[in-house]
Amino acid sequence: MSSSTTAVSPVLRVAPAAPAEAASYFRASLAFHADVSDVAAALAAGGDPGFVVLDSRSTESWDQGHVPGAVHLPTALVAEQAGQLLDRSVPVVTYCWGPGCNGATRAALALAELGYQVKEMLGGFEYWAREGFPYETWQGREQRAADPLTAPVDAENCGC
Numbered sequence: 001m002s003s004s005t006t007a008v009s010p011v012l013r014v015a016p017a018a019p020a021e022a023a024s025y026f027r028a029s030l031a032f033h034a035d036v037s038d039v040a041a042a043l044a045a046g047g048d049p050g051f052v053v054l055d056s057r058s059t060e061s062w063d064q065g066h067v068p069g070a071v072h073l074p075t076a077l078v079a080e081q082a083g084q085l086l087d088r089s090v091p092v093v094t095y096c097w098g099p100g101c102n103g104a105t106r107a108a109l110a111l112a113e114l115g116y117q118v119k120e121m122l123g124g125f126e127y128w129a130r131e132g133f134p135y136e137t138w139q140g141r142e143q144r145a146a147d148p149l150t151a152p153v154d155a156e157n158c159g160c
Contacts, residue, residue, distance in 0.1 A: 032108075034093050034119045036127045037157055043069060051091040053121070056107035061097065063138040067128055070095075075103050078110040091117040098126030123150075 132146030
């Protein structure tokens with residue numbers, strides 16, 4: 001007697017969520033996260049972007065490079081200093097080093113617990129620099145060429 005087994009794809013071992021459940025999840029995700037390219041576009045448009053960018057890293061990291069116009073407030077100091085540096089009526093977009101660091105998540109949590117509207121910038125400073133956006137260091141403004149693995153080479157945006 002032979003038995004026939006159908007291999008189940010590792011992707012489908014757990015079935016996808018129902019469309020309505022997926023829509024709810026992805027809508028919520030967008031309420032909590034901002035894309036590096038969207039943040040850069042909003043800042044580059046001029047005028048008031050409607051939010052403030054907050055760098056939650058150490059002073060040494062800030063000096064190494066940060067988003068122009070960002071407020072520097074290390075995560076450990078959020079509870080103590082946020083009220084002096086931020087307006088509760090203005091949404092805050094936090095970032096740290098990159099996807100491997102959860103400092104921006106911890107800062108966003110601390111801010112939310114203090115009553116701020118907050119989003120986390122996906123990719124952090126790493127993707128800001130890798131996508132070719134200008135940044136400031138203790139020595140002045142710098143900019144790298146866009147990494148073709150993270151940003152389109154010959155287009156203004158990725159179209160997503």
